[in-house]
Amino acid sequence: MELIEGAPLGEHFHSLKEKQQHFSEERIWNIFIQLCLALRYLHKEKRIVHRDLTPNNIMLGDKDKVTITDFGLAKQKQENSKLTSVVGTILYSCPEVVKSEPYGEKADVWAVGCVLYQMATLNPPFYSTNMLSLATKIVEAAYEPVPDGIFSEKVSAIIKRCLTPDAENRPDIVEVSSMISDVMMKYLDGLSTTQLVLERKLERERRRTQRYFMEANRNAVTCHHHLAVLSQEHYEKSSLSSSSSGAASLKSDFFENTDLPENFHHSSGKDVDKTCDEALSDDNCTTEKDVFSELDDELDVSDNSSSSSSSPLKDSAFGMIKRSFSALERQPQARQV
Known part of the structure; x- marks a missing residue:
């Protein structure tokens, strides 16, 4: 079941009565046009008669x-047929x-005429505490006219046409809509x-x-x-830091585990080569052969001390140093002093 927002039209009547106000004509036509369009759809498209069209509905x-x-x-009827049930308000x-x-x-056209009259006057067109008197007023279509000067003549004309007592002369919803065509177009x-x-x-x-x-x-x-770039930079920095820390640890292990002269403990890279050249060309050395023999002894000692270690990197480093000194031994004996 669909939830319908808003309030019944009857509550608006009571509220305006208490405030002593009235519907504006524009608002009356706005509501009445929508009623005509809705009834046209029910009558012509679906052949449905509502039979209880009141302000509360x-x-x-x-x-x-x-x-x-x-x-x-409501009742859906066949074409050109009539209903006989006495229902409704x-x-x-x-x-x-x-x-x-x-x-x-x-019958719905009569009801919509009553609603239009009540929107204009805030009172139903037919009312009596005596049911016989009320029925007589309805059959004779006896109602108080709409006060003059408040609304246009079109409002009174449409009410009069919808509240025609003879059903044959009463217009259907299409005729009523044609009577307000100018208002409907607006x-x-x-x-x-x-x-x-x-x-x-x-x-x-x-x-x-x-x-x-x-x-x-x-x-x-x-x-x-940006996240990908930062991740790549972080990865590169981590790789560089890990490689540099590995090289530094290898360097420190090399100098800690070798018994080289003091000049080698404070040198690195090119400084090592420079220290070796200075040691070889030192004037205080008696002969190069003695230096080489002394270095051989040092290397032998270093080889003996590193034999207990199982690191292949250390063995390869000692081998390179030994080969370099062997190459120096094979050079000509004559050197410039």
């Missing part, structure tokens, strides 16, 4: 949006129903303008939403790119 929502409710007494019942005669869709123009405004607003909202999502996607791509 007409809901007014936001901006007086009309919704017809309570179809408990007596205040809004047509003369055919009061006289227990067959009736059709024009109403439809207003609806068209409102629809265009809403479509433009919807288009602006759609474009704004599209720009928002496009910007969000670009920001996401940029963020992922």
Whole structure:
């Protein structure tokens, strides 16, 4: 079951009575046109007679949006057939129903005429505490006329046509709609303008939403790119730091586990080669052969001390140093002093 927003039209009547106010004519036509359109759909498209069209069964929502409710007494009839059941609210019942005669869709036209009269005067057109007197007023269509000077003549004319006691002379809902065609055209123009405004607003909202999502996607791509770059830089720094720490540990292990001269403990890279050259070309050395033999002894001692270690890196480092000194031994004995 659908939840209908708003309040019944009867509550609006009571509220305006308490405030001593009235419906404006524009608002009356706005509600009445919607009622005519709704009844045209029921009568011509669905062949349904509501049979209980009262202010309490007409809901007014936001901006007086009309919704017809309570179809408990509604009846779908065959074409050119009549209904005979006496149902509905007596205040809004047509003369055919009061006289227990067959009736059709024009019973709803009588009811909508009663609703139009009540919107103009805030009182039902037929009212009496005596049921016989009330029935007589309905059959004779005896009601107080709408006060002059408040609404246009068209309001009174439409009420008079809808409250025609003879069902044959009473117009159907299509004829009633044709009688207010000029007012209906203004109403439809207003609806068209409102629809265009809403479509433009919807288009602006759609474009704004599209720009928002496009910007969000670009920001996401940029963020992922920055994260990838930072991850790559972090990985490279970690690799460099791990390799440098490994080299430093290997260097410290080499100098700690070898018994080289003091000049080698305070030198690295090119300084080691420079120290070796200075040691070889030192004037205080008696002969190069003695130096080489002394270095051989040092290397032998270093080899003996490193034999207990099982590191292949240390063995390869000692081998390179030994080969370099062997190459120096094979050079010519004559050196410039």
